[in-house]
Amino acid sequence: AAPAGAKQPEDVVLNVGHRGASGYAPEHTFAAYDLALRMGADYIEQDLQMTRDGVLVVLHDETLDRTARPTAESGPGDCTGLVREKTLAQIKTCDVGSWFNEAYPQYARPEYVGLKIPTLEEVFQRYRKSVNYYIETKSPEAAPGMEEELLRLMDEYGLRRPAAERWQVLIQSFSPASLQKVHALDPSLPLIQLFSGTETSETIQARLDATAAYAVGIGPSKDDVDAALVGAAHARCLDVHPYTVNESAEMEGLIATGVDGMFTNFPDRLDAVLGES
Ligand code: G3P
Ligand code: CA
Numbered sequence: 001a002a003p004a005g006a007k008q009p010e011d012v013v014l015n016v017g018h019r020g021a022s023g024y025a026p027e028h029t030f031a032a033y034d035l036a037l038r039m040g041a042d043y044i045e046q047d048l049q050m051t052r053d054g055v056l057v058v059l060h061d062e063t064l065d066r067t068a069r070p071t072a073e074s075g076p077g078d079c080t081g082l083v084r085e086k087t088l089a090q091i092k093t094c095d096v097g098s099w100f101n102e103a104y105p106q107y108a109r110p111e112y113v114g115l116k117i118p119t120l121e122e123v124f125q126r127y128r129k130s131v132n133y134y135i136e137t138k139s140p141e142a143a144p145g146m147e148e149e150l151l152r153l154m155d156e157y158g159l160r161r162p163a164a165e166r167w168q169v170l171i172q173s174f175s176p177a178s179l180q181k182v183h184a185l186d187p188s189l190p191l192i193q194l195f196s197g198t199e200t201s202e203t204i205q206a207r208l209d210a211t212a213a214y215a216v217g218i219g220p221s222k223d224d225v226d227a228a229l230v231g232a233a234h235a236r237c238l239d240v241h242p243y244t245v246n247e248s249a250e251m252e253g254l255i256a257t258g259v260d261g262m263f264t265n266f267p268d269r270l271d272a273v274l275g276e277s
Contacts (some may be wrong), residue, residue, distance in 0.1 A: 004094040006012075006181070006270055007269055008127060010256045013255055013259065013260060013261055013262070013270075013274055014042045014043060014241065014260060014262075015040055015041050015043070015262075015270045015274065016041065016042065016043040016044075016045055016046060016095065016134050016241065016261055016262065016263045017032075017036025017037070017039070017041035017043065017044045017262065017263065017264070018045050018224070018243065018244050018262065018263040018264055018265050019032060019045055019265070020032025020033040020034075020044055020045070021033075021035040021036040021039055021041070021267055021268070021271055022265045022267040023107075023246065023268070024107050025100070025107070025109075026099070026100035026112050026115055027060060027067065027098055027100075027224045028046070028047065028059055028060060028095045028096070028118070029093070029096060029097060029115040029116075029118070030115070030126060031097070031109075031110070031111070031112060031127075033123070033127070036267045039266075039268040040268065040270075040271030041267040041268055042132055042261070043131075043132040043133065043134040043170065043261075044127075044132070044133060045125060045134045045135075045263065046058045046120060046135045047060040047136045047138045048120060048135060048136060048137055048138050048143075048146060048149075048150065049062065049084065049138055049139070050083070050084055050106075050143035050145070050146050050149070051086055051087055051088045051091060052084060052085055052086055052087050053088055054145065055088040055121075056119060056120040056146065056149050056153065057083065057088070057117050057118065057119050058117065058118050058120060058123060058168070059083060059096075060138070061083075062082055062083060062084070062138070062142070062271070063080070063081055063082050063083065064079050064080055064081060064082075064086070065080055065081070067096045067098060067099050067100075068080070068091075068095065068096050068099075069094065069096075069098045069228075070093070070094065070095070071093055073093040073250060074090075074093040074094060077091070078090040078093075078094065079091075080092035084142060086188065086261065091115055092117070093096040093140065094117060095113065095114050095115065095116070096116065096117055097114060097115035097248070098112070098113050098114075102165040103157050108241075120135075120153055121153055123204065124153060124154075124156075124159065125157075128157065129158065129162060129168065130158065132167070132168050132194075133159070133168070133169045134169075134170045134172060135159070135169060135170070135171050136171075136172045136173060136175070136194070137150065137172075137178045137179075137182075140173060140175050140177070140178035140181075141178075142154045143176065146178070146276055147178060147181050147182050147257070148185070148191070150171070150182075151185060151186065154169060157234075158187070160186070163189055163220065164186075164189055164190070167190045167216075169189075169190075170190050170191075170192055170217075171190070171191050171192070172192040172193075172219055173191075173192075173194060174194040174195070174196060174220045176211075178192045179214055179215060180214055183215075187214075190216040191216060191217075192215060192216065192218065192219050192241060192259075193207075193214075193216055193218050193219065194205065194218075194219040195207075195219065195220045195221065195242075197221035199220065199221070199224055200224055201224050201225065201226050201228060201229040203222065204220055204224060205229055205232045208232055210240065211236075212236040212238055215238065216237075217238050217239035217240065217241060218233055218238055218240055218241070218261065219241045219242065219243055220240070220243075221242065221243060222242040222243065222245050222250060222254060222262070224242075225254060225259060227239065227257045227258065229257075230257045230258040230259055231258070234258065239260040240258070240259045240261075241259065241260060241262055241263065242259055242262050243262070243263035244263045244265060244268070245262045245263065245264050246265050246266050246269070247269075248269050248272070248273050251264070251269065251270050251273045252277075255273070
């Protein structure tokens with residue numbers, strides 16, 4: 001992996017730890033982030049949700065149902081339902097490690113039991129400027145103010161300038177409106193437009209001109225990537241970071257198309273592939 005905080009040379013393929021090393025540890029926990037960094041990830045990914053009291057927390061799903069379990073501290077309903085209908089205090093009672101031990105016994109560890117949902121601020125407090133962040137505004141239409149709060153925290157932790165200068169923070173979204181809002185707030189910030197798996201190489205190519213007006217790259221589903229898409233993106237100075245690539249042979253195939261990085265639940269596998277190439 002390249003040194004933290006350094007924008008990569010043009011010929012380097014970025015290793016993005018998808019929800020951390022979420023193949024091996026519970027997604028969006030410090031355990032998963034720490035492991036991703038030890039495994040050679042250049043970036044750790046954060047998916048953002050906003051609580052009822054306006055705090056940005058790091059969780060993939062809009063609801064708590066899949067990954068949160070109540071603890072002795074939890075009240076009835078604290079750990080089910082929509083994040084945006086809970087306070088931070090409610091959410092902080094939940095355990096987001098136990099589900100992983102049950103689902104993936106081969107990677108289960110006792111220390112995962114009781115892990116808590118981090119706030120974005122806690123993530124910035126833990127890693128400061130020592131790592132690169134790849135942050136997604138999730139369901140931003142349901143969380144007014146998400147973008148402003150993200151920028152406020154980046155300012156508080158001195159991350160806005162290194163984001164602009166060396167891509168220490170990449171901001172990603174499936175929502176063009178969310179990215180355009182960030183772009184209007186600060187046109188110097190590097191943005192990645194995600195495309196859902198319902199797109200194709202051709203439909204994404206048709207949207208590249210519009211995307212290039214505000215973004216520095218695209219995040220397509222891995223199955224939509226071919227050399228034509230990568231070439232068309234590069235012709236518009238857009239980098240290409242497919243998601244979510246977990247098998248070594250797929251990683252090699254995408255690298256052959258010319259992609260500039262990829263999201264993976266297994267950063268060690270990508271690190272090994274990149275070490276061989
Ligand atoms: O952000 C890239 C990739 O993570 C998009 O899919 O659903 O895992 O956030 P998702
Ligand atoms: Ca994501």
